[in-house]
Amino acid sequence: MSRVIGIDLGTTNSCVSIIDGGKPVVIPNTGGYKTSPSMFAISQDGKRLVGHLAKRQAITNAVNTVSSSKRLIGRRFDSPELKRAAEYFPYEIVRGENDDARIVISEKTFTCPEIAGIIVREMKRVAEEYLGEPVSECVITVPAYFNDTQRQCTKDAGRIAGLEVLRIINEPTAAALAYGLGREQEEKIAVYDLGGGTFDISILELGDGVVEVLATAGNTFLGGDDFDRRLAEYILHEFKDAEGVDLSGDLMAMQRIKDAAEKAKCDLSSLNTTEINLPFIANDADGARHLNLEVSRETLEGLVVDIVKGTLKSVEQCVNDAGLSPADVDHVVLVGGQTRMPMVQASVSEFFGQRPHKGVNPDEVVAMGAAIQGSVLASDDRDMLLLDVTPFSLGIATFDGHFAKLIDRNTTVPARKSHIFTTTRDDQSAVKIRVLQGDSNVATDNHLLGEFVLADIPQASKGVPEVEVAFDIDANGIVSVSARDLATGKEQSITVNATGTLSEEEIERIIRDNESYDLPTAGK
Numbered sequence: 399m400s401r402v403i404g405i406d407l408g409t410t411n412s413c414v415s416i417i418d419g420g421k422p423v424v425i426p427n428t429g430g431y432k433t434s435p436s437m438f439a440i441s442q443d444g445k446r447l448v449g450h451l452a453k454r455q456a457i458t459n460a461v462n463t464v465s466s467s468k469r470l471i472g473r474r475f476d477s478p479e480l481k482r483a484a485e486y487f488p489y490e491i492v493r494g495e496n497d498d499a500r501i502v503i504s505e506k507t508f509t510c511p512e513i514a515g516i517i518v519r520e521m522k523r524v525a526e527e528y529l530g531e532p533v534s535e536c537v538i539t540v541p542a543y544f545n546d547t548q549r550q551c552t553k554d555a556g557r558i559a560g561l562e563v564l565r566i567i568n569e570p571t572a573a574a575l576a577y578g579l580g581r582e583q584e585e586k587i588a589v590y591d592l593g594g595g596t597f598d599i600s601i602l603e604l605g606d607g608v609v610e611v612l613a614t615a616g617n618t619f620l621g622g623d624d625f626d627r628r629l630a631e632y633i634l635h636e637f638k639d640a641e642g643v644d645l646s647g648d649l650m651a652m653q654r655i656k657d658a659a660e661k662a663k664c665d666l667s668s669l670n671t672t673e674i675n676l677p678f679i680a681n682d683a684d685g686a687r688h689l690n691l692e693v694s695r696e697t698l699e700g701l702v703v704d705i706v707k708g709t710l711k712s713v714e715q716c717v718n719d720a721g722l723s724p725a726d727v728d729h730v731v732l733v734g735g736q737t738r739m740p741m742v743q744a745s746v747s748e749f750f751g752q753r754p755h756k757g758v759n760p761d762e763v764v765a766m767g768a769a770i771q772g773s774v775l776a777s778d779d780r781d782m783l784l785l786d787v788t789p790f791s792l793g794i795a796t797f798d799g800h801f802a803k804l805i806d807r808n809t810t811v812p813a814r815k816s817h818i819f820t821t822t823r824d825d826q827s828a829v830k831i832r833v834l835q836g837d838s839n840v841a842t843d844n845h846l847l848g849e850f851v852l853a854d855i856p857q858a859s860k861g862v863p864e865v866e867v868a869f870d871i872d873a874n875g876i877v878s879v880s881a882r883d884l885a886t887g888k889e890q891s892i893t894v895n896a897t898g899t900l901s902e903e904e905i906e907r908i909i910r911d912n913e914s915y916d917l918p919t920a921g922k
């Protein structure tokens with residue numbers, strides 16, 4: 399039996415793990431690195447590059463290099479988050495057929511699931527090379543705070559990569575599985591995950607082979623990238639003050655500043671001050687200009703303190719939703735590269751009144767948890783039970799524009815709720831239902847998952863037909879809808895106009911398109 403791989407498909411870095419000798423092992427790529435940048439590029443000579451190879455040429459080929467595309471996946475082109483991202487990304491983002499965001503590099507348009515699929519395929523290749531055998535099944539992790547559309551897109555990415563996705567699991571839950579492996583006692587833990595692009599907090603209860611998520615909260619649009627951006631803006635500003643030159647329109651200079659900002663930020667996790675040196679950053683009538691700037695940890699902290707405090711609001715909500723107080727939490731597990739920042743650690747420690755647990759590697763623990771879940775699913779291991787929750791309330795739009803909740807946030811999945819619909823006009827043959835996810839009372843403030851049309855309703859006076867519609871959230875957090883006519887007991891036909899996800903034909907076209915590309919090896 400081939401083995402199930404666990405993939406942490408991160409905004410910034412991706413990681414793949416398998417169970418070997420009963421323990422999760424992280425698989426290094428060809429270059430020996432245990433994580434690979436979640437980047438994809440088309441080089442000037444038309445080659446497709448993934449991972450480290452894509453990252454290495456990003457400065458000189460910024461417009462054709464895709465990074466952090468997870469920030470765009472499953473998002474509507476018109477959404478405010480997308481507009482914010484588009485301002486900062488050097489690559490072109492266009493509107494797709496389903497109002498989704500698509501990426502254009504080297505004059506070719508890619509959907510976001512396709513880019514994610516290319517990265518998943520690279521992780522599959524890394525695993526196959528290590529194992530010396532083909533891999534066909536996987537578990538992929540997503541931020542706990544991903545909605546249905548983002549989850550569906552991630553599942554499609556797995557298919558595009560040629561893998562069967564046995565399960566989509568939440569990143570903090572995966573981290574908890576890896577943390578809990580081999581621990582016997584009952585305990586409540588908080589997993590605080592701050593990566594490059596997303597922030598998640600989950601409170602879980604472990605014990606007796608059961609991992610139960612009590613509550614989850616977060617923000618899929620907040621992460622280390624925002625720290626970099628603040629520091630990059632500061633660098634730009636300081637340079638303008640000192641030299642009178644505005645570099646914001648210079649793509650290459652901006653890419654170098656962005657890179658330098660990230661590096662300085664990371665250095666300041668272990669140093670009190672660091673130098674930023676970017677020679678020949680500009681050239682004008684007065685000759686070449688060089689950027690030299692010293693940045694202190696204190697300066698960086700001042701630039702991002704509100705972001706860090708902002709994460710604590712979600713933490714507080716999550717602890718409340720779990721029905722606990724901070725002191726009830728036995729251990730705090732930190733996940734994600736950005737949690738290496740001392741101010742992040744200090745803020746979390748202060749909130750919970752304890753220092754975070756140090757025993758797990760924040761870059762690898764999510765992939766390890768995915769591998770554990772993969773082996774549980776493959777072997778049908780009944781000794782471990784994973785109970786996760788849905789991060790948003792699920793409901794429908796009412797006639798007056800309100801949001802009627804059917805399944806509350808933090809309900810354990812799988813979950814099912816049915817609702818009886820009727821007609822408002824005589825002989826009405828169809829009813830349209832808008833299904834949304836979110837927590838606002840105003841329907842349009844929530845995320846529209848799709849429109850469902852109940853068709854072929856038998857002729858009758860208004861209010862007489864009774865159609866029972868069942869809303870299901872499966873263990874992946876993915877929503878489906880079915881309907882039944884109560885009078886006849888017959889299944890009612892339903893058409894789904896999902897927004898933001900790909901149609902079956904599109905997925906098949908993308909799979910065919912990608913078959914011809916044999917990607918060069920990542921790493922060294």
Ligand code: ADP
Pocket residue numbers: 407408409410411412592593594595596621622623660663664665667733734735736737738739760761
């Ligand atoms: P993701 O889950 O989004 O793929 P990661 O967990 O790999 O992200 O974290 C990437 C983020 O962590 C980046 O923003 C990176 O700059 C940041 N990071 C990595 N190392 C450090 C460090 N030593 N100090 C501060 N931030 C760091």
Ligand code: MG
Pocket residue numbers: 406408409569593594734764
């Ligand atoms: Mg991550």
